[in-house]
Amino acid sequence: MFNNKTMLDRFSALETPFYFYDLDLLEQTLDAAKKAADKRGFHIHYALKANFNERILALIQSKGFGADCVSGNEVQKSIDMGFDASKITFAGVGKSDKEIIAALQHHIFAFNVESIQEMEVINDLAQRLGVTANVSLRINPNIDAHTHHYITTGLDENKFGVPNSELEKAASVLRGCEAVNLVGLHFHVGSQILDMNVFKSLCVKVNEWKNWFEERGTYIKVLNVGGGLGVDYKAPDENPIPDFEAYFDVFDKFLERNSKQEVHFELGRALVAQCGSLVSKVLYTKSGIKKHFLIVDAGMTELMRPALYQAYHKIERIGEDKGEVVLNYDVVGPICESSDCFGKEVELPRCQRGDLIAIRTAGAYGEVMASRYNLREEIRYVYSEV
Numbered sequence: 090m091f092n093n094k095t096m097l098d099r100f101s102a103l104e105t106p107f108y109f110y111d112l113d114l115l116e117q118t119l120d121a122a123k124k125a126a127d128k129r130g131f132h133i134h135y136a137l138k139a140n141f142n143e144r145i146l147a148l149i150q151s152k153g154f155g156a157d158c159v160s161g162n163e164v165q166k167s168i169d170m171g172f173d174a175s176k177i178t179f180a181g182v183g184k185s186d187k188e189i190i191a192a193l194q195h196h197i198f199a200f201n202v203e204s205i206q207e208m209e210v211i212n213d214l215a216q217r218l219g220v221t222a223n224v225s226l227r228i229n230p231n232i233d234a235h236t237h238h239y240i241t242t243g244l245d246e247n248k249f250g251v252p253n254s255e256l257e258k259a260a261s262v263l264r265g266c267e268a269v270n271l272v273g274l275h276f277h278v279g280s281q282i283l284d285m286n287v288f289k290s291l292c293v294k295v296n297e298w299k300n301w302f303e304e305r306g307t308y309i310k311v312l313n314v315g316g317g318l319g320v321d322y323k324a325p326d327e328n329p330i331p332d333f334e335a336y337f338d339v340f341d342k343f344l345e346r347n348s349k350q351e352v353h354f355e356l357g358r359a360l361v362a363q364c365g366s367l368v369s370k371v372l373y374t375k376s377g378i379k380k381h382f383l384i385v386d387a388g389m390t391e392l393m394r395p396a397l398y399q400a401y402h403k404i405e406r407i408g409e410d411k412g413e414v415v416l417n418y419d420v421v422g423p424i425c426e427s428s429d430c431f432g433k434e435v436e437l438p439r440c441q442r443g444d445l446i447a448i449r450t451a452g453a454y455g456e457v458m459a460s461r462y463n464l465r466e467e468i469r470y471v472y473s474e475v
C-alpha cells in the first residue's frame with residue numbers, strides 16, 4: 090500500500106509523526122461487518138476504546154452502529170457524535186456515581202454490570218432519579234482466549250464480571266432491585282482472538298447461563314457476547330478486512346436463541362485496526378558491531394502496543410523499492426526507555442535519514458493510547474482523501 094511514489098510525495102510535505110487513516114478501507118470494513126451482521130439480525134456496538142478519532146466515529150455512526158463505552162466521557166462523546174442513546178452500552182469495572190448518573194440521564198440502552206455491589210449502586214442512583222436502569226449482567230465465563238495475558242479478560246483470575254460462584258446471589262439481589270431491569274447477559278473473553286474455537290466455547294457457556302436464568306423464570310432478551318475478533322498484523326495488505334462471515338457464523342450456529350432474542354457484539358479492533366498506520370521519519374541510522382538501528386521520530390508515546398504487550402506491527406519503508414540492499418534493523422524511537430522499540434531485526438531496504446516508514450495495523454489502540462510522556466507533542470493525524 091505504501092510502496093509507491095504518490096504516497097511518498099504526499100507524506101513528504103507533512104510534519105511527522107502522524108496517524109494516517111484510510112477512510113475508504115474503513116468504510117469497506119464497516120460495510121462488510123454490517124452486511125454479515127444484518128444478514129443474521131445481529132447488532133454491533135462499536136467499542137470506542139479502540140479509536141475515538143472524530144472522523145472515524147462519524148463514519149461508524151453514519152453506518153448505524155451502536156456504541157460500546159467504558160467511561161462517562163465515552164458515553165458523552167458518542168452522544169455528541171450522534172450515536173443513538175438507545176444503542177449505547179456502558180461497561181467497565183469501575184463506573185463512578187457521576188458517570189452512572191449521567192448515563193441514566195441519557196437513557197442509554199444498557200449498563201454492563203460487573204458486580205453485585207455495582208448493581209445495588211445503580212439501583213440506588215436510578216431510584217433517586219426516578220428512572221429505571223436497563224442492565225446486562227456481565228458473567229465471567231472462565232474461558233481461556235489464548236491471547237496475550239494482558240488482554241485476556243474472561244478467566245476466573247481476571248477482575249471482570251461476576252464469577253459463576255456468585256450468580257445465585259446476583260440473581261436474588263436483582264429481584265430486590267426495583268429500579269433495575271435485567272435486559273441481558275454480557276460476556277467478553279479477550280481481544281485479538283483468531284481461533285474461532287474460542288468463540289464456539291463462549292457460545293456453549295452463554296447457552297448454559299441463559300438456560301440457568303430461564304429455568305429460574307428470568308427471561309433474557311439480549312445476549313451480548315462482547316468483542317475480541319482479531320486482525321492480521323503480519324499481512325495487512327493480504328487481509329485488510331477480517332472474516333466477519335466466519336466470525337458471525339460461529340454465533341449463528343452455536344448460540345441457542347428464539348426469534349425474539351437479540352445477539353449483540355462489541356467490536357473494536359476488527360473494525361478499525363487495519364485502516365490506520367503510524368507514519369514516522371527516520372532521524373538517524375546507526376550501525377553498531379552487531380546491530381543496525383533506525384532511530385525514528387515516533388516513539389512508544391505515539392504507539393504503545395509494542396512496548397506494552399511486545400505486540401508485532403509490520404513496518405515498511407514508504408516509497409518505491411529501488412533495489413537497495415536489505416538490512417535487519419532494530420526500529421527504535423526517541424523516548425528514554427529501552428522498551429521504546431517498534432520492532433527488532435526488521436528487514437528493510439537500506440534506509441537513510443529523512444526516509445519515511447509506516448507502522449501498520451495501528452488504527453486500534455494506537456492513537457487512543459498515546460501519551461505526553463517526555464512532554465511529547467499532541468499526536469497528529471491525516472485522512473486518506475484530504
Ligand code: LLP
Binds near residue numbers: 180280281316355
Ligand atoms: N468489550 C469489552 C468488555 C472489552 O473489554 C473490549 C476490549 C471490547 C469489547 C473490544 O474488544 P476488541 O473487539 O477491540 O478486541 N489495548 C489492547 C486491547 C485492550 C482491549 C480491552 N477490551 C491492545 O492494544 O491490544
